[in-house]
Amino acid sequence: xxxxxxxxxxxxxxxLMGDIGEAGQEKLTQAKVLIVGLGGLGCPVALYLAxxxxxxxxxxxxxxxxxxxxxxxxxxRTEDCGELKVACAKDRLQALNSGITVNALARxxxxxxxxxxxxxxxxSAVIDCTDNVAARQLINTACYQQKTPLISAAAVxxxxxxxxxxxxxxxxxxxxCIIDYKSTEPMMNCANSGVVGPVLGVMGSxxxxxxxxxxxxxxxxxxxxxxxxxxxxQWLTMQCAVDPRCPICGxxxx
Amino acid sequence: MLNLLFFGRLGDLASGIDKAIPYHIDLATPLAIRNKLAExxxxxxxxxxxxxxxxxxxxMIVKWDHPLFDGDEVAFLPPVTGG
Ligand SMILES: [Zn+2]
Numbered sequence: 001x002x003x004x005x006x007x008x009x010x011x012x013x014x015x016l017m018g019d020i021g022e023a024g025q026e027k028l029t030q031a032k033v034l035i036v037g038l039g040g041l042g043c044p045v046a047l048y049l050a051x052x053x054x055x056x057x058x059x060x061x062x063x064x065x066x067x068x069x070x071x072x073x074x075x076x077r078t079e080d081c082g083e084l085k086v087a088c089a090k091d092r093l094q095a096l097n098s099g100i101t102v103n104a105l106a107r108x109x110x111x112x113x114x115x116x117x118x119x120x121x122x123x124s125a126v127i128d129c130t131d132n133v134a135a136r137q138l139i140n141t142a143c144y145q146q147k148t149p150l151i152s153a154a155a156v157x158x159x160x161x162x163x164x165x166x167x168x169x170x171x172x173x174x175x176x177c178i179i180d181y182k183s184t185e186p187m188m189n190c191a192n193s194g195v196v197g198p199v200l201g202v203m204g205s206x207x208x209x210x211x212x213x214x215x216x217x218x219x220x221x222x223x224x225x226x227x228x229x230x231x232x233x234q235w236l237t238m239q240c241a242v243d244p245r246c247p248i249c250g251x252x253x254x
Numbered sequence: 255m256l257n258l259l260f261f262g263r264l265g266d267l268a269s270g271i272d273k274a275i276p277y278h279i280d281l282a283t284p285l286a287i288r289n290k291l292a293e294x295x296x297x298x299x300x301x302x303x304x305x306x307x308x309x310x311x312x313x314m315i316v317k318w319d320h321p322l323f324d325g326d327e328v329a330f331l332p333p334v335t336g337g
Binding site for chain 2: 158160188195231
């Protein structure tokens with residue numbers, strides 16, 4: 001779908017860039033992404049991807065806005081309390097950019113959602129903004145099987161983590177290689193230990209950047225894990241290793 | 255020597271710990287270091303024993319039984335799963 005006059009104005013700051021340009025903007029326009037979790041990470045991710053003109057954005061979250069969310073979940077307003085997050089988010093995103101499609105999926109993520117919108121091919125990218133390891137493992141498994149790029153982030157307290165996998169091009173090394181498939185939830189989570197809003201903004205912005213690079217075709221950090229400590233302003237970048245016994249990408253794949 | 259790094263909130267619990275320790279064959283895995291810390295730093299060791307704590311050696315995420323060599327940098331990373 002070629003860009004129209006309004007698109008040329010709206011996306012002019014992308015079009016000025018040699019490594020995005022008209023061809024890159026069209027890739028973003030044609031992309032279909034799924035954001036799982038519309039909390040502290042999902043809010044900035046959804047805002048940036050909608051603003052960037054990612055053409056089809058599905059939002060998956062069963063939760064309703066709670067007053068305790070407002071300290072960090074920047075899509076929502078005080079009067080949204082009690083409303084479905086995905087419904088509020090969809091309204092805000094369409095107000096920001098009516099030229100894109102946004103769908104609200106108000107339920108827990110499952111394999112059916114992860115398979116992609118009905119009657120189309122699978123997602124161009126899935127963005128894991130969930131708050132628990134069980135969902136992260138489910139998402140990783142589906143993305144690996146469908147060869148869908150996965151951009152996964154997490155945060156708690158002052159700390160954030162991001163790791164992404166380009167399963168289109170790499171068939172070894174996945175989330176389950178790093179976090180054991182059978183591992184249980186740690187004691188500390190956002191609900192019982194708190195989290196700093198801007199740390200989620202940092203990690204969500206990094207996720208959005210990684211998504212854009214995936215969609216534009218120059219992502220080269222498969223399985224690289226980055227940690228941010230907002231309390232000390234420190235970063236750590238590490239490479240993950242293939243687990244030869246990984247139940248997802250290990251034994252059956254060559 | 256081994257250079258230890260306790261990332262993020264683990265750093266709050268490890269303030270009194272020597273971050274450069276002599277390399278010794280009895281301390282040649284991240285697990286052995288954790289067990290050694292248990293003697294004097296039970297609170298830190300408890301955090302290090304949580305599920306999903308990650309260990310990296312020379313900027314590579316490894317398993318707890320990864321063999322260490324003189325000069326390695328060993329980083330311990332607390333679990334981060336919220337969102
Ligand atoms: Zn794997």
